[in-house]
Amino acid sequence: MSEALPMRTVKRIPKFLRRADPAILTAFGCIVALIIVGSVYSPSFLSTDYLLQQLKVASFLGVIATGMMLVILLGQIDLSVPWVVAGGAMMACAATAYGPVAAALAIPFGIFCGTAFGTLNGFGVAYLRIPSMIVTLATNAVAQGLMVVYTGGFAPRDSATNAMRYLATGALVPGVPNAVVVWALVGAGMVFMLTKTRFGRAVYGIGNRERAAYLSGVNTRRVVLIAFAISGGLSALGGVLLAGYASKAAQAMGDAYLLPAIAAVVLGGTSILGGKGSYLGTVAGVILITLLQSILSVIQMPEAGRQIIYGVVIISMLLLYGRTPSKG
């Protein structure tokens, strides 16, 4: 009975604060702090244009981090992001070479290729019981090899379709970049899946205690397989958006997204051990990482210093979260 006491004391805190994860509040607090620091350096930090531009850049990372979050909630990791991003982008662009019908199907084809890589990951983790760290790293290498074979190691010649460019750079609603809309749709779908579906419950259950979930009659292997497939598909979608943004795919275009995706998910309060976390936190993490990268480049910090500060910030924030008790 004594265990009920802490819950009573928590009740004195206002409801919206009590329900919010301290990690998410910290992340949003840091975002505000970064904007303030940036605006001291240059007033244009507070302009709508700059912030919308940042949101657009963030949406590429946001789509990729969405898939990463799903996998991390299971207590796994997806290290195949770099070349699944590049593979999705290259395959979507490659479709343009096969006539107008293929070009129209470029975006679904790119996502399909990413989903296939993700399914490979999921099969290895769920059915072959290989640790996800190993199997996704191997998939990354396989994807890299396939792409090098396809391009001959040079920059791919195909360019992005108009649809891809429109998706990444256009604005269906004036003032709101389409990329942000795509991220919002992906995010809304994820929130719905995590909170309203059996699949979402199963993901949290497996992340917390796989054995209990299995003994409750959840087909744990299928859930893990699907989660990795979704992660692969979203990585590829991120690649498609990036290719549309840059008008073409490029070698190593996904390399810059692995660590930020993991960092964004974990900075947003999702437990790296799985089972706990909300999508709002991932949104906060993505924006935080994007702003940090932007500010470091705007103040013209040399590349080496940028990397060091970037890494130190991530480590120190993770240490900070590691100290907070798991029960809020």
Added chain:
Amino acid sequence: MDSIPLFQMEKVSKRYGGVHALEKADLTVEAGRIHAILGENGAGKSTLIKIMAGVVMPDEGRMLMKDQEMSFSSPAAAVRQGVACIFQELSLIPDLSVADNIMITDPPKRFGLIDRRKQRLIAMDALARAGAEDIHPAALVGDLPLSRRQLVEIAKALARDPKILILDEATSALTAADVEKVFAVLRRLRNEGMALLFISHRMNEITELADTCTVFRNGRNVATYEAGSRSENEVVEMMIGRHYSHVFPPKPRAAAIARRPALECRTLSWDNRLKNISLSVRPGEIVGLGGLDGQGQRELLLAIFGVLRGMDGDIFVDGQRVSINSPSAAKVQSLGMALIPEDRKTEGLMLPMSVRDNLSFAALDMLSVRGIIDSQAERQANEDMLRLLAVKTDGLNGPVSALSGGNQQKVVIAKWLMRKPGIILLNDPTRGIDVGTKQEIYQLLRRLAEQGAAILYYSTDYDELIGCCDRVLVLYDGTIKGEFAGNELNEHALVASALNVDHDMGRTRIEGPSS
């Protein structure tokens, strides 16, 4: 025996939470004798051993070694004082050599590096004392058969030059022939003047080996006697003693449950842990599984629920042969099975998740349409369950870890009752929960049976089996050794059958083709 005993324990007590694991226990160990410790599940034997080996600290009482008071703050301290322990689970590392394993805690060193030559000599000496000269010290432990590994384990203990050697169920993994070899070594060690403390669930081993026996019951030592001075029947009586009694709901008369079985198993076997088990449970019947801990009861329940791979034998549900290869196959509506697992913290619940998420986790397929959860139906079902089982909780949204143990167990049961299962398998559901909740669970089980559920119920508490079950099957070493019902269902019969001792008070029947 006027000389000072080698080791004495006086009024040692140990509590876990509110439970007395040991209460003012005394024990005297003499050099040059094999001392057997007997007792039921939970009588305090393993706590006693852990205190002697320095694994846990006693709450009160004192220990004397040759009249010198001492306390073991750690297993290493116990080893320095001359107490070495061999546990049921082998502690060897299969990828290291025999010599490395024997000297693992304190290898001989030269210039800060392990002196391999010296290590090998010490290991050879220890192996010789353990009667295993033929094992090469450089052999990998993983390459040795089980019985040889047990000898290496003994050599490892001997290398620490103990005055007292404790063997906790150390023979349970061995075959009869290997046991003989180990026993010969133990007798020689005794004759060399070592004191041996021996725990076994096999009565015949104790009769064969022990010089002195001490019986434990409910955390106290109730009797110490010279081996052979008491009959097996007397020993069983001492182990049972008098118990506090629970309040059990009345049992229906046998006529009420004479229908065809809801669940039937024929010749189930698995990995040498289950051997040819046949049983049947009828609707409205509570069938108990008894016997000492770890005789295959858990495996049996898991096997029926489709968790174990590579199982032989057939399972019939309502007369239809079924093949169940996972819990998700076992819980489908047409079979209607539910398993309340052994450990609620790791198998029954996702502790950090909310009461709501845990309650409806197993029944989500019934509460959702095309994978989307009907939150209205979910809340309704959850509230019904909380009311049915009278779960005390602050609300559905708090983490289930904030509930007391008894209420957590109710949530585990409720999450399966939500499916209205026809076959309910329970794996020791009352362990570690308070008496009040236990009684609620007994009444609930009887009510479920009256509504037509077939219940298979494993419990480590003999009182429960007698008070709650219509029939009890006693397992021993993976087979059903006895079946008891009506007047034959009493504690004496259960304990005797669990120890595989023949006696005259309850006739032991052996069921199925295993006879």
